[in-house]
Amino acid sequence: MALFGTDGIRGLANRDLTAELALDVAVAAAHILIESLGSTASRPFAIVGQDSRASGEFLEAAVVAGLTSAGVDVYRVGILPTPAIAYLVGETGADLGVMISASHNPMPDNGIKIFSRGGGKLDDSLEAAIEARMREPWLRPVGRDVGRAVNDETAANRYLDHLLSSVEINLGGIKIVVDCANGASSIVAPEAYRRAGAEVIAISHHPDGWNINDGCGSTHMDSLRERVIAENAHIGIAHDGDADRCLAIDENGNDIDGDQILTVLALSMKARGILKDNTIVATVMSNLGFQLAMKDADIDVVTTSVGDRYVLEKMIESDFSIGGEQSGHVILRDFANTGDGILTALALLQEIARSKKRASELAGAMSKFPQVLINVSGVAKDRLGDSEKISESVKAAQAELGDEGRVLLRASGTEQLIRVMVEASSDSVASSVASRLAEVVLQELG
Numbered sequence: 001m002a003l004f005g006t007d008g009i010r011g012l013a014n015r016d017l018t019a020e021l022a023l024d025v026a027v028a029a030a031h032i033l034i035e036s037l038g039s040t041a042s043r044p045f046a047i048v049g050q051d052s053r054a055s056g057e058f059l060e061a062a063v064v065a066g067l068t069s070a071g072v073d074v075y076r077v078g079i080l081p082t083p084a085i086a087y088l089v090g091e092t093g094a095d096l097g098v099m100i101s102a103s104h105n106p107m108p109d110n111g112i113k114i115f116s117r118g119g120g121k122l123d124d125s126l127e128a129a130i131e132a133r134m135r136e137p138w139l140r141p142v143g144r145d146v147g148r149a150v151n152d153e154t155a156a157n158r159y160l161d162h163l164l165s166s167v168e169i170n171l172g173g174i175k176i177v178v179d180c181a182n183g184a185s186s187i188v189a190p191e192a193y194r195r196a197g198a199e200v201i202a203i204s205h206h207p208d209g210w211n212i213n214d215g216c217g218s219t220h221m222d223s224l225r226e227r228v229i230a231e232n233a234h235i236g237i238a239h240d241g242d243a244d245r246c247l248a249i250d251e252n253g254n255d256i257d258g259d260q261i262l263t264v265l266a267l268s269m270k271a272r273g274i275l276k277d278n279t280i281v282a283t284v285m286s287n288l289g290f291q292l293a294m295k296d297a298d299i300d301v302v303t304t305s306v307g308d309r310y311v312l313e314k315m316i317e318s319d320f321s322i323g324g325e326q327s328g329h330v331i332l333r334d335f336a337n338t339g340d341g342i343l344t345a346l347a348l349l350q351e352i353a354r355s356k357k358r359a360s361e362l363a364g365a366m367s368k369f370p371q372v373l374i375n376v377s378g379v380a381k382d383r384l385g386d387s388e389k390i391s392e393s394v395k396a397a398q399a400e401l402g403d404e405g406r407v408l409l410r411a412s413g414t415e416q417l418i419r420v421m422v423e424a425s426s427d428s429v430a431s432s433v434a435s436r437l438a439e440v441v442l443q444e445l446g
Contacts, residue, residue, distance in 0.1 A: 004127040006307035006413025008113035010102050013055035017110050019062040026066025026098070028133040029114060032126065033096050034071060043147070045073035047092065047115075049085040049155075050100040051184040051242045052207035055110045059100045063112070068147030069140065072096070077155035079207070081184045081243035082113060083340035084159040090119035090337065091158065101184065104219050104240040105415070107212050119337045120316075121309045156188055163192045163342055166335045169353045171198040176349065177236040177249075179224040180205040181217025185243035189342050193237075196346060201231055213240065218247045218328055218341075225253045234352060235359040237345045238328075244308075245328035246341035248348065250359040258328040259290040261348055263366040265330070266299055266322055268351050274321065274334075275299070281314050281323030281331075283307070288406055288423050290326075293366040307413060308339045369405070372430040374420045374438040379445035381411035381418050387444045390437075397422070397433050405429070409437065418445070 003009055009025065011017040033044055046067050050056035056079075064074050072095075077088060082099045089097035097115030105111070114122050114130075122130075176193060180186040182204045190202040203223065204216035216223060218238040228236035228249045235256075236249035248256035262280060269275035279300040282290065286303070294301045302320070304310040308329040315323045315333050324330035329339035336343055352359060384390065390409065398407045405424040412419055420438045424430035 003131045006309065007103065008111050010105060010109060010111035010415075012108055013053070013059065013110035017059065017112070019058050022059045022062035022112060023066040024134045025112060025130060026063045027070050027138070028130045028136070029096060030067050030070035030072045031133055031136075031138065032129055037095065043071065043073055044095040045075065046096040046098060047075050047077060047085055047088045047094045048098045048100075049077045049080045052079050052182060052186065052209060052212050053102070053107055053110055053241075054209035055108075056100045059110055059112070063098050063100065064149050067096075067098075068149050070147070071141045071145050072147045074147060074149040075152040075155075076149060077152045079184055079187075080156060080159065081188065081340070081342065083244050083336055083338050083343065084155070084188070086115050086119035086338040087159055087162050087336065088155055089115050089117070091162070093117075099242065101242040103242045103244065104213060104217065107210055107214060120312065121338065123313075160188055160192055160195065162335075163346060164195055166332075166343055167196045167346055167350065169350045171196045171349050171353055174235070174349060174352060175199040175201070175231065175233045177201045177203060177224060177227045177231055177233045178205075178345075179203050179216055179218075179221070179236065179238045180243075181213050181239055181241050182207040182211040183213065183217065183239065183241035183243065185239045185342060189237075189239060189243060189345075192342050192346065193349070196349070198349060201227065201233065203227055217241060218245050221247065221249060221255065225249050229253050235349070239341045240328070243341045244339040246330065246344040246348070247328045248345075248359065250363055252360055254360060254363075256359065256363045257368075258324055258326045258330060259287045259368070260363045260366050261328070261330060261344060262322070262324050263290060263293050264351055264362045265332075265347055266294065267297055267365055268354070269322060270297065270299060276319060276321040279318070279320050281311050281320050283311060283325050284408055285326050285421060287326060287366075287371055288369040289367045306410060312337065369423045370425070370427040370430045371421065371423045372427070372434040374434050375412070375417045376420060376438050376441045377417040379418055379441060381416060381445070383445055384409065384411050384418055390440055390444055393437055393440045397437060401429075401433065405433075407433070407437070409441070
């Protein structure tokens, strides 16, 4: 099984993802980096950050040990969102960035995300090269050739300045509730919205190492919904553990997902003449309602595989300005090279201020098709494409739905499960078809 998934390395911390593994990955990455720079280059340096998981403490120590032992200087920036690490790599001219986070996964998990020079995620070939070079014999540097590690105390404020550079309209008069998932955004997200002029009520913003994503954040939005209604707020913003996602709750307590946010932002960008090539990039998981809303607005949609790295690759390839996923990963390439939940929220809040419309009215520009997603665990996800029975069942289901629905089965890139997604004209039809397909998957691969 490959070590890297669609979003770096993830696993149960101290079982699957150990300090030894983190050190080995860091050393291999350092070797590839140093060789790519050549012997005449100055000593390379890396940015290392983490989310608020307790296991991030020993994993950060292992990554820093691996990099410095291989001759790379390290700037430790502490607990900051994943997009902050991507930004800081580009801002400082760093040769490498490492974020220790499992994003929206439960607290016992953790992960390692690696960024290349400029702040982009590593491509598949570099990840494969790192994996191939792990535990190879090597001549260890000594004396002054060993890397140094220092704490960068100014990183958070520099990232905040970057976020606020995207704000053109003061958010005065807008009352928001932000759920920080007790994660990496707990300090910077509320501060960014306050500095932009909004009235901010923060919840789940006291991380203790164990409470990240625990009944809060973008995967558990009930408490945010209740608080938005109780506070009579204009909108609620939900981040995940590493704040590369943004979902929302409108003033009536209804969910606003990533497809709806993309719709709002794309329509605004087109109206203001800044939507490059009149095109938006989305994934195969995007809702049919999103596709229809873009068609009605005469906006072209380019579709990629699931994963914001694939969205970004297509955006860079064709110089598009916006793309993202239903899960709330939104890339605004005029400001960032990765999904940034806080940047996304600021753009959405500015559209409320600019249009003087309610969040529900803006989100209503897209009518969502009922969508059911069933995660089938305990299955051999790598054999999904080998089952003729599953393939035949999917074809039959798609024929049954016709033009008023869609079926998608895919292996998760970050967890050991297969996702069964069905869209249909009604919840009951979508649920029925999805349940049947999930049962076939379990029978065939369980």
